[in-house]
Structures are given as C-alpha cells and as structure tokens.
Amino acid sequence: MPDFSLLHTLADGFQKKLGDLVAGAIWVGAGLASKYVWDIITQWRVSRRQAKQSHPLYLADKQISLDIAADRACVWAGAAHVSIYQFSNGQYFTNGDSIQKISMVGEATESNLVGRWRLASQNLPTSAFPYLMRALQAGHTWLYRDECEDYELNRLLRERGYASAVAVLLQGQKGTWLGLLIVSWGEGYFTDAHLNLRLLENHRRACAYILANP
Numbered sequence: 001m002p003d004f005s006l007l008h009t010l011a012d013g014f015q016k017k018l019g020d021l022v023a024g025a026i027w028v029g030a031g032l033a034s035k036y037v038w039d040i041i042t043q044w045r046v047s048r049r050q051a052k053q054s055h056p057l058y059l060a061d062k063q064i065s066l067d068i069a070a071d072r073a074c075v076w077a078g079a080a081h082v083s084i085y086q087f088s089n090g091q092y093f094t095n096g097d098s099i100q101k102i103s104m105v106g107e108a109t110e111s112n113l114v115g116r117w118r119l120a121s122q123n124l125p126t127s128a129f130p131y132l133m134r135a136l137q138a139g140h141t142w143l144y145r146d147e148c149e150d151y152e153l154n155r156l157l158r159e160r161g162y163a164s165a166v167a168v169l170l171q172g173q174k175g176t177w178l179g180l181l182i183v184s185w186g187e188g189y190f191t192d193a194h195l196n197l198r199l200l201e202n203h204r205r206a207c208a209y210i211l212a213n214p
Contacts, residue, residue, distance in 0.1 A: 058214075065210050066106030073183060073203040074108040077195065080162065080186040082108045083121070084170075084207050086179040100126045102179065106207070114186075117160060128152040132167060136180070140168040140200070142191060157184075164190040168204050172212040181207050 066084050074082040084106030091099040104121035126133055131149035135141035143165040145157040157165065165184040172178045181204055 062210065063105075066207070067108060069203070069207050069210055070106040070108035072206075073181065074110060076199060076203065077183045078110075078185075079183045080110050080114050081117075081160070081184045082106075083117070083182045083184075084179060084211075085121070085182065086211055087126070087177055088123070102126055105179070105211075115160060136167065136169040136177075140166055140204075142166050144189065160184070161186050163187050166190070166195070166200075168200065170204060170208040170211055172208060176212075178208055178211040 070082045070084050073079070083104050085102045086105045088101050088103060089098050093099060101123045103123055104118045107116055107118045109116060129150045129152060132141065132143075132153060143153060143157065145163050146154050148154045148157070157163075162184040163186060165182055168181040168183075169177065170179045170181055
C-alpha cells in the first residue's frame with residue numbers, strides 16, 4: 001500500500017500556514033478598521049472643536065474672560081495699562097521659516113483717560129522684537145522707554161506713553177509659547193523689587209489658562 005504520510009504532513013503544514021495567513025489577515029484587517037474608525041473619531045472631534053471655537057458666543061465669552069483677567073492684573077499692579085497678547089501662525093517664507101505674528105487679545109486701563117491699543121496691535125510680526133523674544137526665555141523681562149534693544153519696542157513705549165513695563169511669557173502644556181502678559185506704567189522705573197512675583201505668577205497662570213483652554 002502506498003505511503004501517504006508525506007502527503008498528510010504537507011497537507012497539515014499547508015493548512016497551518018493557511019491558518020496563520022488567515023489569522024494574520026484578520027488581525028491586519030482589524031487593525032486597519034480600528035485605525036479608520038479612530039481617524040473618523042479624531043476628525044469628528046477636530047471639527048466639533050473648530051465649530052465651537054468659531055461660534056460668536058464662545059468668542060465673546062473668551063474675550064470677556066481675557067479682559068477681566070487683564071483688569072485684575074491692572075488693579076493689582078497699580079498699572080496704567082495691561083495687555084494680553086497671543087501668538088499666531090499660518091504663513092511661511094519660501095524657505096519654510098514661520099512668519100509668526102502676535103496680536104493683542106485682552107486689554108485693561110486704569111481709567112478712560114488712558115489710551116487703548118487693541119485694534120492697533122493686531123498681527124505684529126515677532127521678527128520686529130527679536131531681543132524681547134530671547135529675553136522671554138527667563139520667564140519675564142523688564143522694558144524701559146528708550147532703553148530697549150528692539151527699535152519697535154522703544155517706539156511703542158514712546159507712542160503709548162509708558163515709562164516701564166514687564167513682559168511675562170504665557171506658556172501652555174509642554175512649554176508651548178501661547179502669548180504675553182504685559183503690565184505697563186506711565187511713570188516710574190519699576191523692577192522685580194516693586195512687585196510680588198508670587199502674585200505675578202498667579203496672574204500669569206490665569207491668563208495662560210484662558211488662552212490654552214477651548
């Protein structure tokens with residue numbers, strides 16, 4: 001009688017290999033399906049968040065929160081003016097460098113006699129303030145009229161009537177640069193010794209929280 005054991009062995013091996021291939025295909029298919037579903041969910045979340053962040057009522061509420069935060073810092077510091085700025089992007093040079101800008105998104109003054117500059121402070125290129133950007137790595141830096149290394153900063157301080165100002169970096173998760181809190185005085189030469197830095201940190205955190213959270 002012929003010996004079919006070799007054929008049986010080959011058939012068993014083929015069936016096992018086929019089973020492994022089918023199982024692998026099922027796992028790959030399941031993985032692709034899971035990724036497809038996850039991509040749909042992620043896109044839905046992005047679209048939902050964008051819709052929320054574009055709604056007039058959402059923008060109005062956030063604007064009110066920013067102005068209240070600026071006003072609280074202004075009263076606490078006894079300052080003439082407080083502004084909150086936010087970084088923005090979206091344009092690039094042909095070599096890929098960002099054309100980063102910064103815009104005033106919150107503002108408060110000590111009285112109606114102090115000028116407001118929000119509309120005049122939109123889409124300012126950060127390239128006009130390179131020394132300020134470098135100094136912000138320390139967390140905050142002091143600015144004095146006609147003593148800044150950035151020409152535009154000196155011009156703005158003169159134009160707006162500020163003698164001293166402190167610029168505080170606002171950061172989000174993982175150290176992301178969100179914007180600036182700038183507290184300005186019309187007279188006087190202020191330094192760290194004139195402010196409670198612990199309370200300044202509280203105002204920094206409050207402003208950063210508003211900018212970071214939708």
